Amino acid sequence: MKIYRFAVVLCLFFLSCDQKSKVEKAVEEIPVDIKVERFDKVFFETKPEDLAKVKRQYPFFFPPGNDDAVWLNKMQDPIWKEVYTEVQKKYGNFEPVREQFNALFQHVKYYFPKTKTPKVITVISEMDYNAKAIYADSLVIVALELYLGKDHKFYQFPNYLKQNFEEKQIMPDVVSSFAYRNIPPSADKTLLSQMIFEGKQLYAKDLLLPDYTDAEKMGYTPEQIKWCEENENYMWRYFLEKEMLYSPDPKLNTRFIAPAPFSKFYLELDNESPGRVGGWIGWQIVRSYMKNNNVTLPELLKTDAKEIFEKSKYKPKK
Incomplete structure (x- = not known):
C-alpha cells in the first residue's frame, strides 16, 4: 500500500512539473521587447x-x-x-x-x-x-x-x-502595481476582504514571477516567512476568536495589512511578528481557492472576496 501511494504521489509530481514546463515553454515563445x-x-x-x-x-x-x-x-x-x-x-x-x-x-x-x-x-x-x-x-x-x-x-x-x-524588488513592485489596477474596487471594507485583496496581488506573483521565493514576493526576509508558516494556525484562530474577519474596523488595516515593523496582536509575540500578516494569510486563502477551483488569473482578480473565501476550503497548517 505504501509503495502504491508513493507511486501515485510521484506521478502527480511529474504531471505537475510537466504542466509547469508546458506553461513556461509557451511563455518563452511570446515575443516581447521592452x-x-x-x-x-x-x-x-x-x-x-x-x-x-x-x-x-x-x-x-x-x-x-x-x-x-x-x-x-x-x-x-x-x-x-x-x-x-x-x-x-x-x-x-x-x-x-x-x-x-x-x-x-x-x-x-x-x-x-x-x-x-x-x-x-x-x-x-x-x-x-x-x-x-x-x-x-x-x-x-x-x-x-x-x-x-x-x-x-x-x-x-x-x-x-x-x-x-x-534591485530584486523591482519586479515584485511592478506586479503589485499591475495587479492593483486589475482588481476591481470593493465596497466591502472588512478585514477578510482586505486580506483577500492583498492575497490576490500576491497570487499574481506566484504566476507572473514563478522563479521568485515567497519571501521576495511578499517583501519579507526568509525568517519572516518562516515565522508566518510556523504561526499560521495560531493567527487564524486569533482572528476567529476575536471575531475580526467580518469587522470593518479601519484600525485592523493598520494592525494587520498596512506596512509596519510588526503586526499588532497586542501580545508578547508582536515583537517577533512581521508586519502585514493579514496579507500573508489572505495569500494562503487565495492559494487554497485556486487549488480547489478551475479559475484563470484574470477571473480570480475579479472574483468577490466572500466567494473566494467560501470556496477556498482554507485550513491553516497545524
Missing part, C-alpha cells in the same frame, strides 16, 4: 538652458503650476546630483533589469493576452517609498533611487521599509 528610456539620465545630464526641450519630450513629468526654478534647482542641487551618481554606479548598465522586464511581460501576456507591452521609464523621484514602481497601462515608471540596496547611506528609513530597497 523599450527603456532613462529619463533620470536625460534630466541630470541636460544643461539648464535646455530644460524646455526636456519638458516638451516628457510633459507628463512636468505638471502645470510648478515654476521652472523647481526643476532647475533639482538639476543643480549637489545632493540630487550625488543621488544620480549613485544611481549610475548601480544602474549604468540597465540591460540585466530590462531582460527581467522582458521575462515578466512574457508572463503577463500569457495570462493577460490583451495587455500592451509597456515602455519602461526610469526616474529619480523624491524618495517616495509609496511610489517606487508604477504600472500605468502603456508605461512602467521606476524610481531607481529607491533600489540602491537596503544598506545604502542615503536611506534614513526604518528597517522594515529599507529591506525592500533592493
Whole structure:
C-alpha cells in the first residue's frame, strides 16, 4: 500500500512539473521587447538652458503650476546630483533589469493576452517609498533611487521599509502595481476582504514571477516567512476568536495589512511578528481557492472576496 501511494504521489509530481514546463515553454515563445528610456539620465545630464526641450519630450513629468526654478534647482542641487551618481554606479548598465522586464511581460501576456507591452521609464523621484514602481497601462515608471540596496547611506528609513530597497524588488513592485489596477474596487471594507485583496496581488506573483521565493514576493526576509508558516494556525484562530474577519474596523488595516515593523496582536509575540500578516494569510486563502477551483488569473482578480473565501476550503497548517 505504501509503495502504491508513493507511486501515485510521484506521478502527480511529474504531471505537475510537466504542466509547469508546458506553461513556461509557451511563455518563452511570446515575443516581447521592452523599450527603456532613462529619463533620470536625460534630466541630470541636460544643461539648464535646455530644460524646455526636456519638458516638451516628457510633459507628463512636468505638471502645470510648478515654476521652472523647481526643476532647475533639482538639476543643480549637489545632493540630487550625488543621488544620480549613485544611481549610475548601480544602474549604468540597465540591460540585466530590462531582460527581467522582458521575462515578466512574457508572463503577463500569457495570462493577460490583451495587455500592451509597456515602455519602461526610469526616474529619480523624491524618495517616495509609496511610489517606487508604477504600472500605468502603456508605461512602467521606476524610481531607481529607491533600489540602491537596503544598506545604502542615503536611506534614513526604518528597517522594515529599507529591506525592500533592493534591485530584486523591482519586479515584485511592478506586479503589485499591475495587479492593483486589475482588481476591481470593493465596497466591502472588512478585514477578510482586505486580506483577500492583498492575497490576490500576491497570487499574481506566484504566476507572473514563478522563479521568485515567497519571501521576495511578499517583501519579507526568509525568517519572516518562516515565522508566518510556523504561526499560521495560531493567527487564524486569533482572528476567529476575536471575531475580526467580518469587522470593518479601519484600525485592523493598520494592525494587520498596512506596512509596519510588526503586526499588532497586542501580545508578547508582536515583537517577533512581521508586519502585514493579514496579507500573508489572505495569500494562503487565495492559494487554497485556486487549488480547489478551475479559475484563470484574470477571473480570480475579479472574483468577490466572500466567494473566494467560501470556496477556498482554507485550513491553516497545524
